[in-house]
Amino acid sequence: xxxxxxxxxHIFLLLLAVSVFVNSQAQVKVHLFPDRxxxxxxxxxxxxxxxxxxxxxxxxxxxHVQLDNSVNRHITNVSVACTDNQGQxxxxxxxxxxxxxxxxxxFVSGPEKDGTNVINQRLLTVYNRFGEDINSVNSPExxxxxxxxxxNGMVIAAPDxxxxxxxxxxxxxxxxxxxQSEIKTLIVTAGLADPFSEKNFPVFFPEKGTDTxxxxxxxxxxxxxxxxxxxxxxxxxxxGAIVLLSIPDDSISYFDYCISDSAGIFRFYLRNAVGTGxxxxxxxxxxxxxxxxxxxxxxxxxxxxxxxxxxxxxxxxKKYAETVINASYxxxxxxxxxxxxxxxxxxxxxxxxxxxGEPTATVYPGLxxxxxxxxxxxxxxxxxxxxxxxxxxxxxxxxxxxxxxxFTDEPLKLLDGIPVFDSHVFSxxxxxxxxxxxxxxxxxxxxxLSFQGxxxxxxRKQSLSWIENTPGISLFGYSCLQPSxxxxxxxxxxxxxxxxxxxxxxxxxxxxxxxxxxEISFQTSxxxxxxxxxxxxxxRKNQVLYSCKQIEIK
Amino acid sequence: MKQIFKRIIYAAxxxxxxxxxxxxEMHSPLVKLxxxxxxxxxxxxxxxxxxxxxxxxxEFLTEKWCPANLVLENGDRYDSILVRxxxxxxxxxxxxxxxxxxIMLDKAAISGFDxxxxxxxxxxxxKIYFDKFPKGDRYFSILYEGKLxxxxxxxxxxxxxxxxxxxxxxxxxxxxxxxxxxYIEFPGGEIVKxxxxxxxxxxxxxxxxxxxxxxxxxxxxxxxxxxxxxxxVSLIEKEVTx
Numbered sequence: 006x007x008x009x010x011x012x013x014x015h016i017f018l019l020l021l022a023v024s025v026f027v028n029s030q031a032q033v034k035v036h037l038f039p040d041r042x043x044x045x046x047x048x049x050x051x052x053x054x055x056x057x058x059x060x061x062x063x064x065x066x067x068x069h070v071q072l073d074n075s076v077n078r079h080i081t082n083v084s085v086a087c088t089d090n091q092g093q094x095x096x097x098x099x100x101x102x103x104x105x106x107x108x109x110x111x112f113v114s115g116p117e118k119d120g121t122n123v124i125n126q127r128l129l130t131v132y133n134r135f136g137e138d139i140n141s142v143n144s145p146e147x148x149x150x151x152x153x154x155x156x157n158g159m160v161i162a163a164p165d166x167x168x169x170x171x172x173x174x175x176x177x178x179x180x181x182x183x184x185q186s187e188i189k190t191l192i193v194t195a196g197l198a199d200p201f202s203e204k205n206f207p208v209f210f211p212e213k214g215t216d217t218x219x220x221x222x223x224x225x226x227x228x229x230x231x232x233x234x235x236x237x238x239x240x241x242x243x244x245g246a247i248v249l250l251s252i253p254d255d256s257i258s259y260f261d262y263c264i265s266d267s268a269g270i271f272r273f274y275l276r277n278a279v280g281t282g283x284x285x286x287x288x289x290x291x292x293x294x295x296x297x298x299x300x301x302x303x304x305x306x307x308x309x310x311x312x313x314x315x316x317x318x319x320x321x322x323k324k325y326a327e328t329v330i331n332a333s334y335x336x337x338x339x340x341x342x343x344x345x346x347x348x349x350x351x352x353x354x355x356x357x358x359x360x361x362g363e364p365t366a367t368v369y370p371g372l373x374x375x376x377x378x379x380x381x382x383x384x385x386x387x388x389x390x391x392x393x394x395x396x397x398x399x400x401x402x403x404x405x406x407x408x409x410x411x412f413t414d415e416p417l418k419l420l421d422g423i424p425v426f427d428s429h430v431f432s433x434x435x436x437x438x439x440x441x442x443x444x445x446x447x448x449x450x451x452x453x454l455s456f457q458g459x460x461x462x463x464x465r466k467q468s469l470s471w472i473e474n475t476p477g478i479s480l481f482g483y484s485c486l487q488p489s490x491x492x493x494x495x496x497x498x499x500x501x502x503x504x505x506x507x508x509x510x511x512x513x514x515x516x517x518x519x520x521x522x523x524e525i526s527f528q529t530s531x532x533x534x535x536x537x538x539x540x541x542x543x544x545r546k547n548q549v550l551y552s553c554k555q556i557e558i559k
Numbered sequence: 560m561k562q563i564f565k566r567i568i569y570a571a572x573x574x575x576x577x578x579x580x581x582x583x584e585m586h587s588p589l590v591k592l593x594x595x596x597x598x599x600x601x602x603x604x605x606x607x608x609x610x611x612x613x614x615x616x617x618e619f620l621t622e623k624w625c626p627a628n629l630v631l632e633n634g635d636r637y638d639s640i641l642v643r644x645x646x647x648x649x650x651x652x653x654x655x656x657x658x659x660x661x662i663m664l665d666k667a668a669i670s671g672f673d674x675x676x677x678x679x680x681x682x683x684x685x686k687i688y689f690d691k692f693p694k695g696d697r698y699f700s701i702l703y704e705g706k707l708x709x710x711x712x713x714x715x716x717x718x719x720x721x722x723x724x725x726x727x728x729x730x731x732x733x734x735x736x737x738x739x740x741x742y743i744e745f746p747g748g749e750i751v752k753x754x755x756x757x758x759x760x761x762x763x764x765x766x767x768x769x770x771x772x773x774x775x776x777x778x779x780x781x782x783x784x785x786x787x788x789x790x791x792v793s794l795i796e797k798e799v800t801x
Contacts, residue, residue: 222599247585247592261602262585266594274599289585355601355633362604362665407609414584450662452602453592453655454585 033059035068036125036209036549037111038541040194040492040513042202043130045333047100050129051492051513053192054111056090057547065113065223067486068092069303072129073108075145075313079304080107083487086226091190091543093515094487104133104326105143106202112214112305114224124214124307125151130202132326134333139326141317142201145310153207153541156550158184161538167557168529168536171506175526176538180519188519190543195527196510197329198537198555201322206539207551214305227276228485231301234265234288240297242269246290247454248298251423252278253285253467257354258422262454265290270301275352278485282350283469285423287478295477325534332507332532339504348488360451361417361459364443365389365406370436379431382439389446390460392428399428403458406446416458417449421467423478430471431462440465506530533558590658600635605662608645608652613725616735618647618715624654627674632667642674644684646737647715649697666696689750699742703789705796708744711785713737741788745801757782760791767799774798 034057039050054068071082080102085094096109109127126147132139160179168174176195180188222229234246245264248271252259263271265288288296318326368386376382383392389404391411403416418425425431445459472478492513512527529536535555542550586592611618624641629651631637641654642664651669653662671685683701687710688694703709720734743763744750753759757775760782764771775782780791795801 245592264592264594264596272597272599291591356668358665358667360602360604362606363667407607417585448607450603450605450607450655450660452598453596453658454602455587455607455658455660456585 032123033057033062033064033113034123034125035111035113037070037109037127038192039109039127039129040510041196041199042128042205043132043199043329044098044509045132045134045329046098046102047134047333047337048098048509050096050098051510052094052096052109052111053515053541054085054087054092054094055543055547055549056087056092056113058090063223065225066090066092067224067226067228068111068113069305070094070096070109070111071304072096072098073110073307074102075105075107075143075310077108077307077309079302082302082304083484084228084303085487086489090547091515093489093492095490098129098131100134102131102133104131104136104139106130106145108145108210108307110214110305110307114222114229114303122214122305123211124305126210126212126307128202128205128208128210130199130205132330134330136326136330139318139323139330141315144314144316146312146314147210147310148212150208150210153209153549153551155207156540156542156552159540159542159550159552161540161552161554163538163554163556165556167559169559170529170531170533173526173528174511174536175524178523178525178540180521180523180542182521185519185521187544187546188542189517189545191516191519191523192541192543193512193514193516193523193525194510194537194539195512195525196537196539197530197532197558198535199322199329200325200535201318203537206537206553212307214307222274224274226486227274228278229303230273230275230284230483231303232271232286233299233301234269234271234290235297235299236293237295237297242267243288243290243293243296244269246271246288246293246296248286248288249424251285252282252350252352253421253423253469254351254354255467257356257359258419259352259354260360260422260424260451262452275485276355278350278352279488280348280350280486281482281484284350284481284483285469285472285478286481287424287426289426289477298479298481300481300483328532328534329509332509335505336507350483350485359422359443359461361419361443361445361449361456361461364459364461365446366444368442368444370439370442373436375436377435379434379439382435382442387442387444387460390444392431394432399432401428401460403444403460404446405448405458407448412448412457414457416445416460417456419459419461420471421464422461423472425475426477427475430475434462434464438464507532511536529558586658587660592658596657598637600637601631601633601668603629603631603637603640603653603662603664604668605653605664608661608663610661612729612731613727614717614731614733614735615720615723615725616715616737618645618735619652620644620646620713620715620737621674621677623677625674625676627672629664629672630670632670634670642672644674644698644713645715646713647717647735649712649714651698666698672698687744687750690748691750702741702785703792705793706746707792707796707801709788709792710742710744710750712740712742714740743792755782755785755788760788764795764799764801767795767801770799771795 036055038053058064066087069084072080085092107129109129110124158181162177234243244267248263250261250273265271286298383390391402393400402411405412440463443461449456472480508530536558537555539553626639627642629637643652651664674682684698686696687699689697699710715735715737717733718736722732742750742752751763753763761768780787
């Protein structure tokens with residue numbers, strides 16, 4: 006009898022231990038709330054994100070959102086910074102996507118081990134905008150799905166059971182007073198309901214993910230940039246190479262360096278880098294004066310779906326698909342296709358001086374008589390700079406104030422903030438090209454790098470065209486944090502009343518001051534169908550609740 | 560045979576010198592950089608520090624390199640780096656053991672640092688702009704920090720002395736002398752200097768002289784040590800409405 010009791014006790018303790026272990030494996034969860042469950046290729050999809058932190062563990066605030074097709078092929082991604090664990094952004098759905106169901110995946114970087122990130126995938130139906138006679142849609146076979154809890158007691162009240170096209174609608178979202186205080190945010194969307202994909206609104210598909218890039222460090226208002234240095238001939242990774250990153254800017258250019266590890270991998274942290282622009286990267290090692298650079302992208306890999314199912318569309322579903330495709334065509338005809346304006350990449354300067362410190366002297370050649378080339382400029386204006394053009398090459402040396410002598414090595418030469426290793430770039434530059442020259446006459450340290458003086462040339466018209474002809478310098482177009490932008494879906498409806506209105510989403514807002522009765526108003530478009538009002542409520546304990554209501558548009 | 564051997568060595572040295580100079584180097588060719596040089600922080604900027612002639616006394620606050628935690632103006636931290644405060648130049652000198660270099664760190668980039676002295680005591684230094692003569696940023700040791708701040712500025716000065724010969728055989732007639740300068744920083748940012756004497760300290764508060772004097776007397780604060788300064792400022796902050 007006592008033996009039986011002992012066994013029971015052991016089993017109980019074992020179960021307790023397992024439960025404690027499972028709880029200790031709690032992770033950061035990221036939820037994604039797109040403004041639509043389907044779209045036409047070329048549309049702009051807006052989304053909100055919610056990070057649910059793992060207790061006190063350090064969590065980044067940057068959410069990466071990626072769009073994958075039904076066989077997990079990466080299509081596009083964006084990164085948004087969250088405030089108070091909530092963020093918003095937009096994703097441009099490429100024009101060329103074929104009709105089918107795609108995955109939207111959101112994740113944050115963190116200290117999780119590979120394969121333990123749980124990605125709450127959302128489904129997005131995309132109709133190709135050139136598609137005709139869409140009878141079926143390819144859908145991935147997903148293993149498991151979960152649904153957000155329904156908000157019991159929330160009432161979405163519309164004035165009428167049916168509404169007309171281009172009608173001003175006012176809808177009230179009522180929350181029981183006893184629950185008002187527990188709601189932190191409401192995300193309200195009103196749009197045309199897709200009979201095929203509407204069911205996916207409160208559904209998400211958890212799947213384990215493995216990072217492909219640098220997801221081991223929490224990103225806070227910044228982006229981690231990873232890459233590999235490879236030998237130009239053998240394409241093998243180069244370890245110990247000095248990788249220099251420059252981001253040219255009109256005021257103070259960004260500069261950083263990294264030493265590649267044994268696998269040739271380097272990493273930079275672009276803090277507060279917002280927008281899309283050019284990164285100039287060059288790598289040099291003792292073995293290879295010129296190395297090749299390959300950037301690694303921060304995508305997350307999830308298990309491939311078990312298969313792809315071809316789902317036949319019903320009459321209503323097919324009709325909706327044709328309606329929105331035609332609407333997309335006419336919308337472009339009448340309103341033209343305009344991308345949200347891209348913001349030029351900018352990394353705010355954290356200090357009031359360039360990375361090479363305060364210059365010893367700054368020379369503005371424009372203040373002097375016009376000089377035709379850099380030889381003349383250095384001879385006449387750059388006192389302390391020895392620039393010699395000979396048959397066997399160009400040499401540059403600067404005076405060392407610290408040691409009261411001329412340095413024996415070349416200084417750090419910069420053109421618009423980008424390190425230059427071949428002085429030929431300067432040789433034809435005269436007064437008309439050069440805005441200013443900064444000179445540093447000390448041995449300058451930047452971290453563990455040291456330079457025997459600095460000569461920084463800034464041109465009047467910054468251009469990166471010289472990089473194309475310079476071996477060893479790579480130029481990468483790169484998207485960092487997405488600039489914060491507000492939804493502007495209602496702005497277009499009233500300014501051109503004579504033009505047709507083909508909006509599929511009529512209203513989208515994130516309400517942070519939640520009242521017992523929250524009123525929203527918008528105008529419907531010229532499209533018939535069902536209006537779907539969807540509300541996501543996020544509680545102060547980060548629980549996600551949902552409610553929705555459909556109204557006929559006639 | 561010896562001659563040939565010598566020539567080979569000289570040739571090798573010459574070739575090495577030619578090889579290591581001229582090119583644009585980003586670090587000393589004698590030191591190989593490793594990923595230990597990597598940091599996601601803003602990289603510490605500075606210039607090469609050259610050792611000055613060895614006068615009598617020291618231009619440094621400490622005799623040895625002391626570990627310090629450094630905070631940059633952008634909030635980045637560097638922990639356990641070896642530094643010495645050059646109180647003559649009022650500059651922070653770092654010994655970078657990875658590249659075997661002494662670097663005078665850019666004052667503009669540094670916000671403050673906590674240093675552990677040779678005797679195990681710690682000091683908290685902040686860079687504060689001093690708007691009197693000579694104007695500029697100074698590294699102040701913070702004796703007390705509240706609404707009022709009690710500051711100590713270590714300043715080494717060069718003074719005339721009788722002629723002596725340094726260990727290298729050079730003759731000098733100057734020596735380094737470390738001075739301690741005390742200041743109170745008021746909430747508005749005004750910084751007032753005082754000496755380590757009760758009378759001088761009372762001059763800092765001309766409108767509350769009587770009140771402060773009574774307070775110091777009541778609490779037996781003699782103002783003869785730096786601890787007394789901290790205690791006095793703390794009492795004034797609590798008891799006197801400035």
